[in-house]
Amino acid sequence: MPLSADDIQHYDENGYLIVPAVLTADEVRLLQAEAARLATPARGHRDANVYEKHNPVIRMSFAAEIDSEAFALLYRLPRLLGCVQQLLGESVYLYQSRISHKVARLGEVWLWHQDYGGWRNDGLPRTGERDILSLSVMIDQSTPDNGCLRVVRCSHLMGALDSRFDDETASYPTHVTDPALMARFAAEGRIVDVVGPPGTLAFMTGLTVHGSEPNRSDAGRRSLFLIYNRTDNRPSGSVRREHKSPYVMNRNPVELAAVDDQALARLARAVATESPA
Ligand SMILES: O=C(O)CCC(=O)C(=O)O
Numbered sequence: 001m002p003l004s005a006d007d008i009q010h011y012d013e014n015g016y017l018i019v020p021a022v023l024t025a026d027e028v029r030l031l032q033a034e035a036a037r038l039a040t041p042a043r044g045h046r047d048a049n050v051y052e053k054h055n056p057v058i059r060m061s062f063a064a065e066i067d068s069e070a071f072a073l074l075y076r077l078p079r080l081l082g083c084v085q086q087l088l089g090e091s092v093y094l095y096q097s098r099i100s101h102k103v104a105r106l107g108e109v110w111l112w113h114q115d116y117g118g119w120r121n122d123g124l125p126r127t128g129e130r131d132i133l134s135l136s137v138m139i140d141q142s143t144p145d146n147g148c149l150r151v152v153r154c155s156h157l158m159g160a161l162d163s164r165f166d167d168e169t170a171s172y173p174t175h176v177t178d179p180a181l182m183a184r185f186a187a188e189g190r191i192v193d194v195v196g197p198p199g200t201l202a203f204m205t206g207l208t209v210h211g212s213e214p215n216r217s218d219a220g221r222r223s224l225f226l227i228y229n230r231t232d233n234r235p236s237g238s239v240r241r242e243h244k245s246p247y248v249m250n251r252n253p254v255e256l257a258a259v260d261d262q263a264l265a266r267l268a269r270a271v272a273t274e275s276p277a
Pocket residue numbers: 098100102110115147148149210211212223225
């Protein structure tokens with residue numbers, strides 16, 4: 001499922017790209033079950049799960065691929081990795097990954113930010129749209145009501161923006177984009193809701209301003225964020241203290257090799273046979 005020339009042009013010009021219907025229903029079902037399993041304290045690693053600030057529910061699970069065979073296959077499927085290589089080049093590795101859980105009624109806000117605001121502190125050499133990117137995989141249906149990801153079209157073209165470090169609003173700090181600039185983006189009609197059924201992909205550059213509203217619906221909205229980086233763009237400088245954890249940042253940045261594109265589907269069938277519904 002390679003990206004078309006039009007897809008790539010859309011990504012380069014707008015700073016994001018939505019690709020629907022990439023995963024099958026069986027693959028999605030397995031990822032949903034695995035995301036639920038990883039969200040419990042039974043996961044047992046101090047750094048692996050982050051909880052919401054105001055509600056006693058999960059906000060994020062870092063590095064699902066460490067503790068789940070399904071997620072360990074997902075990010076190396078040619079359907080995902082092949083598209084990433086079209087955008088970044090052949091030699092890429094996984095920089096970071098996290099499931100954003102957005103629990104029904106309780107999932108809290110993500111203030112507007114550029115991911116580069118945090119990566120800058122990791123000593124990342126380059127942050128262009130062809131150096132590093134976020135790939136969001138919808139695990140549940142994503143809608144405006146359940147707090148879908150929202151992106152600001154073409155914001156990546158403005159480079160690294162001034163931001164305010166905010167570790168008060170949510171349980172995970174954010175380098176928040178200037179509210180006056182956000183008001184301008186809104187007035188210009190540049191805010192895009194990233195919606196779709198589970199199995200949809202959304203690519204986003206490291207400079208694309210994004211955020212999401214609290215989940216005001218009865219439906220959870222889980223998305224996996226996979227951050228891929230070029231191997232020649234590994235962070236060089238000091239690493240943030242919290243990133244010493246292998247969960248928060250991949251400390252073994254090896255070049256990725258694809259797995260068989262049917263590997264996740266096979267695992268889904270095997271799991272369904274072991275434990276029929
Ligand atoms: O899950 C979301 O709504 C946004 C997550 C996000 O902005 C991030 O992980 O950087």
